[in-house]
Amino acid sequence: MHQGSDEKREHGPDPAQFVEEVVRDYPAKVARKRLRHIVPVSPDGQCEIQANVRTIPGIITQRGCCYAGCKGVVIGPIADMVHIVHGPIGCSYYTWMTRRNQAKPREDGQYYLDYCFSTDMQEDAIVFGGEKKLKAAIREAHEIFRPKAISIHATCPAGLIGDDVVRVGDEMSKELGIPVFGFACEGYKGVSQSAGHHIANNGLFKHVVGRKDIPPDGYAVNMLGEYNIGGDAWEIERILNRCGISILSTFSGNGSFDEIARSHTANLNIIQCHRSINYMAEMMETKFGVPWLKGNFIGIKATSKTLWKIARFFEDPALTQRIEAVIMEEEAQAGVEIAPYRGRLAGKTVALFVGGSRAHHYQDLFKDLGMKVIAAGYEFAHRDDYEGRDVLPFLKVDADSQNIEELKVDKDPERYRPRIDDEKRKRLMAEGVISTYGGMMPEMDKGAVVIDDISHHELEKLIERFKPDLICSGIKDKYVIEKWGIPSKQLHNYDYGGPYAGYLGAVNFARDIDMRVNGPAWGFITPPWKKKPILEAAFGAAA
C-alpha cells in the first residue's frame, strides 16, 4: 500500500538529518539559501525562518506572480464589477473562473464572474503604446454593460512599455462618471502573489472603502480575507447570523462593490486570511477606528474559539449567551457527524504546503480529526505568518519588495469613531483577542518541519522520507503526489468540493479526507500477482 510502515510513521526520520539530506542535491549556493527556509520546529516553538524573498531561478516552485495576487485573488472575486486586464490575452484568461470564488448576484443583477475581459494586447500596442486601446476597451465595456465600476489590471508588458493604468483609471472615471481605477500589479513586481495582495488592498482602500456612509449597527462585522472557495463564506455567514451578528461586507469572496463601499461603518473586522488582507485591517483601523481580530473558521474548535473571541470583543451578555448556545449545539452536532471519519483517520500523518494562511488554518481542522501534522509551509507568506506579528518590527524590506507602496493613512477627521476605549483595547490586546496573530510555527509540534516556498525536489524528498498519509497542496503538485500513491487534497480549489469552513464544512471535510485517504482505488496500484510469492504457470509447466 501507499502508507509507510507503522514503525516509520511513529518515529519518522530525524528532522535535522532530513533538512541536511534535502539540500544535499542542490548546488552549494542554492543549498545555503534553501537551508534558511527549511526549519524544524524547536521545543519552545520559537524559531526563525526566511520568507518572502525571491525564488531562485530554475527551481520548480509553487509560486505565481503579483498580478495573480491582485486580480486573481483579491479583486477578481468582486462580482458586480467589470475587471479589465490590460495585456496579452493569457493573464486574463487564466484568472477566468479558475479559482472557485463563488458569488451570487444581488438585487441589481450586476454579475460578471463568468466573464473574462482583456485588451488582448497585440504587437502594435507593444511598439506604439497601449493606453489608447485600453481607453477604448473601457468605453466599450461601459457601453455594453453599464457597470457600476471598472477595475484595470496591469500585466508585465503593459508596465514595461510605460502604460499607466492608474492614470488611465482616473481619466476614465472623469469621462464616464463611474469609478474606474487601475492596479499597477505587473507580474514581475515583488517575489510572489503577496505583492499583489498589498497592491489590491491599497487600491480597494483608496477607491472603494468609505464611499458610502450608513448608520452604524451594533453587531455588524466585515469578513476580511475570506474568498468563498466552495461556499465557505456562506457557511461562516450562517453561523454568525445564528449568533445575531451580521456581515456588512466580505473581502472579497461573494464580494460586492456596494458592500465594500460601506465596510468602514462596521464595528469589527474579522481576519480569516492574515497574509492577503492584514493591510486593509490596519488601514481601516487607523482611518476609521474599526478594530480587528484574527479568527479562523476552519475547524470545529477553531470556529468556536473565533466566536468566543467575538463575544469577548462585544462584551454583551445577551450576545455571549447566544454565541454560547450556538457553539454548544453546533459542536455537538458536528462532533457526532465526524466521529466515524475520525475513527478511520486518527493518527494518520499529513503535510500541508499552501497559501499564506491556509497551511495554518487547516492544522486546526486536522487536529479535530486526530491527524498529526508532520510538515507544513506557505507558498508566499511572510515571517509574521510563520512566527507571529511580534516579529514585525524586526522585518527588513528587501530590494524586491521596496517598490510596493505603503499607503500613508491618517485618522478621518469626521468619520473616525473609536469602537472601544483605550483601556478595553489594552485589555483585549493583552488577552490576545484583538490586533494580534501568533503565527503558525508556535502552534506546531516539536520536530515537525516547516518549509517555506517548497520546491518540487523538496516535496519529493519529503514524500520519500516521511511517507505522509496525506499531503495538502495545490493543482500543480496534486498529481505528482498522487503518482507516488499518496493521496493529495487541494487546499486552493478543494478538489471542487466544500464548503470546508465552519461546523458543516468540517463535516464535509472529514468525509472528503476519509474518501481520499481510505478510498478503495489505492489498493489496486500493485497488481495481485505482484503481491504473491510464486507465479504459477500451466503452459510453462508442461514444457
Add this chain to the structure above:
Amino acid sequence: MLDMTPVETIERQALRINPAKTCQPIGALYAALGIHRCLPHSHGSQGCCSYHRSHLTRHFKEPIMASTSSFTEGAAVFGGAANLRQALKNIFHIYNPDVVAVHTTCLSETIGDDIPSIVKAARDEGIIPEGKHVIHANTPSYVGSHVTGFANMARAMAELFAQRNGGAKDQINVVPGFVEPSDMREIKRILFEMGVKAVVFPDTSDVLDAPQTGRHAFYPKGGVTVDSLISTGDSRMTFSLGPYASEEAGKILRTRFEIPNKVLDLPVGIGATDRFIEAVMGVTGTEPPEAMMDDRGRLVDMMTDNQQYFYGKRAAVFGDPDHVVSMTEFLRDLGMQPVYVVTGTPGRRFETAVKGILAQAVPDAKVKAFSDLFELHQWIKKEPVDLLVGNTYGKFIARAEDIPFVRFGFPILDRVGHGYFPCVGYRGGMRLVEKILGVLQDREDRDSPDHSIELVM
C-alpha cells in the same frame, strides 16, 4: 449564467470578452513536454509558468513539470540573462534533463532578451554540460495564440536538432498538431499499421497519459528522442497535420534540407482522415490493411445508420483553427449545418478554409477568426443552434441557452477521456459520432412528450 450578455452586437475594436484562445507560451510548454527527458523552461515572471502548469494540469490531470526564470523587477529592468544562466545551472544540476526547451514570454520579449546569445554564453562557460541540449522558441504572448506557440516550439525542434547525416532514410516526419496524447498515439498506430516508419514530433503519448504505478517518473518514458529529432533531417517527407500548429516545422525542414512538406488538415472526421490515409498511401504505394478499412467501414456505417438525428441540425463550432476546420467538415459530412464557426486565433486562412468547406452546404454561415465566445453567444442568442461543439468554456453558453454540447479541443477542464481516447482517424471519428449522437438523442429523450418517447432510436 452569462446574464449580462445582450442580444444586440456592437462593433468592438478594443475589448476582448470571453476569449477563444490563450497565449503562446502554454502551447510551447505543451509541445516541449513531447520531447523525451525534456524540461520546458519559461523565461519570464513566475506567474506565467504557474498559470501554464496549472492549466495543463487541469486539462490532463497529470503532473506538468516546467521551470521558470522567476523574473523580479530588477530582471525586468536590467534584462533576464543572469536569471536564465542561473536557471540553467540549477536545472542541469538538480533535474538533470537531456534537453531544456526555453520559451519566452511577453515580458522577456518586450525587454528584448536574446536567448541564443545567452545560451551560447552559458555553453561557453560550461553551464550546459557536454551532451546536453538547450533549445528555444520565441513565443511573444501578444502575437497569435497558444497554437502559434505550439507551432513555434515544434519548429524549434526541427530547426535546432535536424541534421542531414547521410542521405534519405526510409522514414517520414509527422508533426501531429496541438492534439492529445491519445491522438498522437493513434497517429503513430495508423502509421505503423500502414507500414511507415515515422518520427512523430512532438509526441506527448506516454508522457501525459502516464499510468499510476506508485512511482512518479519526473521524465516519463514517452516523448520523441533527441536522436529521432536529429534524424528528421534525413526523412523523405514531412506531413504537417493542421497548418496552424504544424506547418512551421515542416517548412523549416523543407527550407533547410529540401524535404517536401505536405500540409494536411488535422485527420479529424471522415474526409480529413481519408486524405491523410491517401497521403500515407502516396508514400507506401499500398492500400491500408484490412483492419483499417474495417474501422473506416464502421465509421461510415454509424454515419449512414443515424442520418435522421443529424440532418439539418444547426451547429456552432469554436476552438483552435486546425480542430475547428476539420470538425466543421465532419459536421457537414454528417448532414448538419455548421452555421457559426469561430476561432480566437487570428488568421484569414481559417476563414477561407471554413468558407470553402461550407460554400455549398451553408453558404450564409458566419465564420470568423480572431473572434471570441461573447460574440458567438450573441449570434446564438439572436438565432439559436441545436448543437454546440467546443472546449469547456462552451458549457456556460450551453447552459445559458440550453443547447446540447460536445466537448472537443483544448482545454477540456471538466471531463476526462480526451487524453486516453483519440478524436483523430476513423476510430476517433467513431468516438465523435458517439459523443455528438449521445447529446442529440439525450435531448430528444428529455424533450419528447410521454406519448412519443422512443424505446428504440
